[in-house]
Structures are given as C-alpha cells and as structure tokens.
Amino acid sequence: MHPRVLEVTERLVERSRATRQRYLAMVADAASQGPQRGQLQCANFAHGLAGCSSGDKQRLRLLDSANVAIVTAYNDMLSAHQPYEQYPEKIRQALRDIGSVGQVAGGVPAMCDGVTQGEPGMELSLASREVIAMATAVALSHNMFDAALFLGICDKIVPGLLMGALRFGHLPAIFIPAGPMTSGLSNKEKAAVRQLYAEGKATREELLESEIKAYHSPGTCTFYGTANTNQMLMEVMGLHLPGASFVNPGTPLREALTTYAAQQVTRLTQQSGQFIALAHIVDERVLVNSIVALHATGGSTNHTLHMPAIAQAAGIQLTWQDMADLSEVVPTLTKVYPNGSADINHFHAAGGVAFLVRELLAGGLLHEDVNTVMGRGLSRYAQEPFLVDGKLQWRDVPTASLDENILRPLARPFSPEGGLRVMEGNLGRGVMKVSAVAPEHQVVQAPVRIFHDQQALADAFKAGELERDLVAVMRFQGPRSNGMPELHKMTPFLGVLQDRGFKVALVTDGRMSGASGKIPAAIHVSPEAIDGGPLARLRDGDVVRVDGSKGELTVLIDAAEFAAREPVLSDLPANVGTGRELFAFMREAFSGAEQGASAFTRNLQSLT
Known part of the structure; x- marks a missing residue:
C-alpha cells in the first residue's frame, strides 16, 4: 500500500474510533433480532403482506425466505430515472424465481439539477438529499425486510439513499444503476454553442436544438458530472455489481445485471449463511477507496459535500484535509468531459471502472481487503461483465486501455495528482x-x-x-x-x-x-x-x-x-415560493460545507 493511503486511513480510523464503535453497536443490536418481520405482532405483520399475491404471502410467512425492500427514485421526468419504471416487477420476478419476495418499500423524490439550473427550485436541490435520506428511513422503518435494493442515480439521490440506508446498516444492500444514455451531440460542441449564445452569436432556437441533441434519450447524462461520479463511486465502494455502472439502458446485459443484483442481495442475508451487512462494507478503508477513485477520475466537487455526509451516517469523521492529502499522491488517469472531450460511454468502452480499479490496486492506492456485495476482495471489480449464451459472466479487463486519450495506465497518467x-x-x-x-x-x-x-x-x-x-x-x-x-x-x-x-x-x-x-x-x-x-x-x-x-x-x-x-x-429576497419556505428549518440546521452541509451532522455526531 502507498504510505499516504495508509496514513490517511489510520488517522481516519483513530479520529472516528468512538463514533464508529457506537454506530457498529447500533447495527449489531438491530442485526441480533433476526428477520425483522418475525418480531412483528400478528396484526402488524398482516398489514405488511395484505397487498401481496397469495404465493408471496406464503413465502413471507416462512422466515427462511428473504423479503427484499425496493426503494426507488423512479420518475419519468428525469431521463436517468425513467428506465426504473419497469424495474420493480423485474426484480420481484427475479426474487420469486429463487423463492424470495420483493416489496416496493417506498419512493424517494428525485429532482433534476439540469432542469432547475438557475431557477428557484435549485435552492431545494441540496436539501433534497436530506429529504431522500429521511424518506429512505421511512421506507425501511416497517421492519419487514431482510435486505434492500436501492434504485437511484443522480446528484443528491444516491448520497441521500446511502445516508438513509446506513442508518439501517444491519441490512444487506445493493445499489442498482440504470446506465447512461447513448452518446449524442458531443460535449465539446454543446459547450461551444452555450458560449456562442452567451456572446449573442447563437439564437435561443439554436441553443435549444443543441441541448436536445445532447440530452436525447432515457439514461444518465453522458458528461462526467455528479450523477456519473455517483455511479463510479458506488462501484469502487463495492455497492454495485462489478462493471454495472455504465451499461446502457434497455440492453440485454443491463437486464441481466439487474436480475443478478436482485438475486445476489438474498445471498448476503442472514438466512443465506453468507451474511454481509451494508455497515460491514462501508468502513474507513472503503471511504478512502472512494476518495482515491474520485481523484483518479477528476470527479465531481459535489462529493466534497456528499462523502463527509455519507461518512457521518456510518459513524466516520472524514475531512477535506483527508481528501486533499490523498489528492497529492493519486494520479489523474481519465479525461472525460468537462476534464476532456470524451463522454462516459467512451470511458466505459476504453476499459472503464474495471481498468481503473486494476491500475489503482496495482499501484497500492486502493485497499483490496474489503467487503463488497460480491464477497471479500476488491480485485473482483477489476473484471467486466459479458453475456455468454445468455448467461452473465465476468472476465478480467484487458491489460491495455483501448484509448489512452481517455483512460491511461498508472505508468502514464494525465497528471501526477488528483487536482x-x-x-x-x-x-x-x-x-x-x-x-x-x-x-x-x-x-x-x-x-x-x-x-x-x-x-x-x-x-x-x-x-x-x-x-x-x-x-x-x-x-x-x-x-x-x-x-x-x-x-x-x-x-x-x-x-x-x-x-x-x-x-x-x-x-x-x-x-x-x-x-x-x-x-x-x-x-x-x-x-x-x-x-x-x-x-x-x-x-x-x-x-x-x-x-x-x-x-x-x-x-x-x-x-x-x-x-x-x-x-x-x-x-x-426571502426564501419564499416554489416550496422554499417549507425548508426553512432545514437551512437553519445545516452544518458547514466541510461537515457535509447536512442537517444531520450534529445529531449524528452526538448519537453515534
């Protein structure tokens, strides 16, 4: 391991010792109760399964069958989340095929920063992360579940889901992406038209036409902003399946990965004998891994807010100085817009997350000995998925990048530091x-x-x-x-x-x-x-x-x-209109930016 990575990890462990121990004690207490629905009073339990099919009702009465919560950020106004419309039924069927049950436990709001950019609604954006975390907690509060699947992609949605999920860290959990839209108008061309419009050299009609060609179909926007940074981080943290982040929506491989994730989460439950709870994945080493990968890819600065807030939810005290000290020794290995001209599909085709993980592991910049949703060891994430005769398989990523203008090996970085x-x-x-x-x-x-x-x-x-x-x-x-x-x-x-x-x-x-x-x-x-x-x-x-x-x-x-x-x-003017007045209590409670700009920071520090 690189000495700086070890140094930051060790001080993070020491700084967080008291809060992390209290968090893990809370998780252990919840896990010791076994399948939660087995503890419910009969009337409570009957409410929880009243809407199920007769077959699912019978399975839920058998405590050796897993009941999986589905928490979804679906809406069809966001291109990134529109594909999730059909996911619950696909997940339920995948679970029935192995004798388990899936229930949509709740939905969380999902706003689009692209739609609200420069509008009053944008002032609700960061606050929506806290709402999502709370909505996730409400969804899981019914104590009916043995595991959880989280459907979310964009800017505040994944951080909010993870913050809420970590407060139920005794449950196994997998995050399921939906993938980026296929490439449209290049990011370079789009940026050029925006600048011409700002100078009065392009009409509004020309600007709109450019934007529609860039954002043209279901899926995540293809530039490397917060949404795609979220997906990369979930994969490097071991919360996605290997290679799942950037497979396009509606493809056979995307469907196979979703089915596999639904079934894989049941293998992590207490009933399976391979129990791995979310709290035992997201630890100090995994957080350090996430920051290393953030720097190596030139990811979103929003994560200087989100990662400390996520860490707090797991009882860990991450600081900007930790992040900056890692940046000094982590080379930049990617060039994806806005750091380059390529988009996320080009990055994935060049070798993607699997290539990145392999290079960073080889350089001693990532902790390999961590838990993931695939079991022990991050090296599994140096593989990429394929369909062979209709069956999902993983293979080692090619040894060379397919385009070093986009993705480079550790020996030839774009920059010696993360930026x-x-x-x-x-x-x-x-x-x-x-x-x-x-x-x-x-x-x-x-x-x-x-x-x-x-x-x-x-x-x-x-x-x-x-x-x-x-x-x-x-x-x-x-x-x-x-x-x-x-x-x-x-x-x-x-x-x-x-x-x-x-x-x-x-x-x-x-x-x-x-x-x-x-x-x-x-x-x-x-x-x-x-x-x-x-x-x-x-x-x-x-x-x-x-x-x-x-x-x-x-x-x-x-x-x-x-x-x-x-x-x-x-x-x-006063924060009134577009619902902003409803969030006054939250603005008053927000911590400083380095503490995650979170309404929960003070409470979490005192309670965990």
Whole structure:
C-alpha cells in the first residue's frame, strides 16, 4: 500500500474510533433480532403482506425466505430515472424465481439539477438529499425486510439513499444503476454553442436544438458530472455489481445485471449463511477507496459535500484535509468531459471502472481487503461483465486501455495528482478542482466584483462591465443562506472573458458541482457570508488572490482594516415560493460545507 493511503486511513480510523464503535453497536443490536418481520405482532405483520399475491404471502410467512425492500427514485421526468419504471416487477420476478419476495418499500423524490439550473427550485436541490435520506428511513422503518435494493442515480439521490440506508446498516444492500444514455451531440460542441449564445452569436432556437441533441434519450447524462461520479463511486465502494455502472439502458446485459443484483442481495442475508451487512462494507478503508477513485477520475466537487455526509451516517469523521492529502499522491488517469472531450460511454468502452480499479490496486492506492456485495476482495471489480449464451459472466479487463486519450495506465497518467485543493486564507476555507483548469489559469490576482445572484453577473457581462481581469465573488449562496444552489449560469460568461485573454476566477460560498470546468473556482467557502464569514466583509475593488497551485485564498488588505469592517447583510429576497419556505428549518440546521452541509451532522455526531 502507498504510505499516504495508509496514513490517511489510520488517522481516519483513530479520529472516528468512538463514533464508529457506537454506530457498529447500533447495527449489531438491530442485526441480533433476526428477520425483522418475525418480531412483528400478528396484526402488524398482516398489514405488511395484505397487498401481496397469495404465493408471496406464503413465502413471507416462512422466515427462511428473504423479503427484499425496493426503494426507488423512479420518475419519468428525469431521463436517468425513467428506465426504473419497469424495474420493480423485474426484480420481484427475479426474487420469486429463487423463492424470495420483493416489496416496493417506498419512493424517494428525485429532482433534476439540469432542469432547475438557475431557477428557484435549485435552492431545494441540496436539501433534497436530506429529504431522500429521511424518506429512505421511512421506507425501511416497517421492519419487514431482510435486505434492500436501492434504485437511484443522480446528484443528491444516491448520497441521500446511502445516508438513509446506513442508518439501517444491519441490512444487506445493493445499489442498482440504470446506465447512461447513448452518446449524442458531443460535449465539446454543446459547450461551444452555450458560449456562442452567451456572446449573442447563437439564437435561443439554436441553443435549444443543441441541448436536445445532447440530452436525447432515457439514461444518465453522458458528461462526467455528479450523477456519473455517483455511479463510479458506488462501484469502487463495492455497492454495485462489478462493471454495472455504465451499461446502457434497455440492453440485454443491463437486464441481466439487474436480475443478478436482485438475486445476489438474498445471498448476503442472514438466512443465506453468507451474511454481509451494508455497515460491514462501508468502513474507513472503503471511504478512502472512494476518495482515491474520485481523484483518479477528476470527479465531481459535489462529493466534497456528499462523502463527509455519507461518512457521518456510518459513524466516520472524514475531512477535506483527508481528501486533499490523498489528492497529492493519486494520479489523474481519465479525461472525460468537462476534464476532456470524451463522454462516459467512451470511458466505459476504453476499459472503464474495471481498468481503473486494476491500475489503482496495482499501484497500492486502493485497499483490496474489503467487503463488497460480491464477497471479500476488491480485485473482483477489476473484471467486466459479458453475456455468454445468455448467461452473465465476468472476465478480467484487458491489460491495455483501448484509448489512452481517455483512460491511461498508472505508468502514464494525465497528471501526477488528483487536482483537489483545499483553499485557505483570510477569506475562509473552501475547495477548488484544478483538474480541468489549465496551469496558466490557476493563479489569478485581480480586483473583485461582488454579486448576490447569477442574473446580476449576466447583466453586468452584457453591459460590458466585466471586460478586465476579474475575481467574481458570488456570496450568500451557502447552505444556511439559500440552500446552496449550483451556480452554472455564470460559467459561459466567465469562460468568454477568459477566452478574451483576461485573468478570471470565481469565489463563492455556493457550489459548482461536477460540471465545473476551465475557470478557477474557489467554492464551498466557509464560514459562509450569512454567518458573517469573511466574504461578507469584501467590497467591490478589493484585490483578491486565488492561487489554485498553492491553495491560497486571500484578500490583499491590512488585517486590522479588514477585521474592522462590518459584514454586509444579504439583500436577496426571502426564501419564499416554489416550496422554499417549507425548508426553512432545514437551512437553519445545516452544518458547514466541510461537515457535509447536512442537517444531520450534529445529531449524528452526538448519537453515534
């Protein structure tokens, strides 16, 4: 093992010792009760099986048959989740074939950040993760189940499902993906039309036509944003079947993987004799593996929020410093948009997750001796699935990448490090993803222009007010202010300025997610402005240095003068409309960004 990986793992274990022990004790207590439906009163049990077929009722009365909860994020407005419409019946039939039962235990909401981007609904996006976690807990609260299957893909959905599932960590669990849509208009062409539109050189009709050609069918969007990063992480964490993440919807292989997953989860139950609970998969080593894979692929910065929150749900105290220290020694092995021109289908065809796992294992950068849904050992995930005479089989991945423009071996990385920086200085503490930022653009020192919403920046751009070196500050966008919406509406305008030769950077207490690209962006800055953080004391014209190479985030002003300034108050309208008023209690409870921007952090730390 690489010494840095061991060092981070060991300190994570030590830091988490007390909370992890309490979490595992909770899990052991729940597991000791055996099949949960066997503990129910007769009337309770009768309610739980009243809607079942006669055959399923009889199986449920036999405690040696597994009852599998299905928790689904299906809706047909999200292309990624539309394929899930038929999954419950396919899963139920696969379980009946082996004498088990499946019940849809509950549904969770699934909103699309792509649809709500720049709209008021985006302010519910991060909060939806907490709602999903709670909805998952409600679904599993009936104590009818011996195992669980989770159907979810996109940005907040998988983290929320996993956070909720971990509070029922005594249950075996498998996450079942639906796969990415086939490739449409290239990401490079799509980005070019967006930038032309921002400059007024393309019409709205041309922009819409471009977007429809890019997002054209059921399946996950094909760029390497948060949704596809989720899928890669679930696979490397051993919560998917090997090779399951990026098989397209509606294909025979996709169907076979779904059937196998449904049946595999029953093999992990107490009745099977091969019991592996979710809590015994997601441990400190698996979390370190997930961060290594995140860096090696240049994955979404949203996971600097999600992974600490997921870790908290498992009683583990993961920090940004852990993540940044791993980034220093993990090479970048992939180039997928927005870090390159290829999409996720090209990555999968070049060797995909299996190739990535094999290379990282060979370099001592991943823990091999971990539990997975396929049993002990991560090396199984260096294999990829095939159908042979209609039967599912796994083979070792080819020894060479089929396209080194997309996926490279450890000996020839795109970069010697993963590209995540912890940004620190007198403006607070945040993160920057530099893997998509050219070296010559990683350091910007310029006067600031302060904005409190994205439309104000767009208006200033169109009025010609930003034609200079610029650090754009977008404040009052943190979790406690307005729910921490994504801020991608600014990206085309700042990209145009950079292309015109200006030095441009962004600083915000908000977030940019997996589609953040070529502009150096210090994001998730905390303390956030609404809590009187340093961003609230900035004024237009202050000179700020954003140094992505060294991780510096500073305003160049006398310390005493800066400290003496009164923080500016937000001038944003009240969080009312589009249901935002219902989430006021959650915004008040949100932790800081480094603690996952979660409403649960304080409670989980005290209870586990």
